[in-house]
Amino acid sequence: MRVSVAVKYSHTLLTDLTTSSDTIIDATLGNGFDSLFLSKIVKSVYGFDIQKLAITNSKKTLSESNNVNIIFDSHENYKNYVTNYQGVIFNLGYLPTSDKTITTTSKVTINTLDSMIKDNIARFIILVVYPGHDEGMIESIDLLKYIKIITNYSVDVKTFSEDKKKPYVITLLKKDA
Secondary structure, three states: OOOOHHHHHHHHHHHHHOOOOOEEEEOOOOOOHHHHHHHOOOOEEEEEEOOHHHHHHHHHHOOOOOOEEEEEEOHHHHHHOOOOOOEEEEEOOEOOOOOOOOEOOHHHHHHHHHHHHHHOOOOEEEEEEOOOOHHHHHHHHHHHHHHHHOOOEEEEEEOOOOOOOOOEEEEEEEOOO
16 A cells, blocks of 8 residues: 555654544544554544445454544534544545545535634644545645634645645644643
């Protein structure tokens, strides 16, 4: 499996920003690799996905991880499952090697992000953004507009290429953390 520079960078951030007592939300479970990484460094993980295939794949990936809660639901409904969390990771786009028409969307992502920012609980929120497909480009443009209005988190956008279609990372750090 090829891991993008953006994902590697997000894992470096997760290592730096988490503690062993943290509860982290993996808003986009996918094949479970972010949750697997997190399961080794934090107390608990809540991983969300709306695709049955993602849940099945994640259960295989996470079969030996007993601190990951796999949730077959949209991250938009996170409050139904977890209210105390210290950080969030989004790995946007579509499930690799699956139906590329099923993707995260800016509306749902921004609604969830807005809710989490208003909660003012998370010390950090990390988004790995994939503008290399049509919906991903729309989501990228909308997110870059949205983050300009955030006031209670500092915002960093880290690109790894001049190619506007390559993945990049948005990091939000709580200002009073």
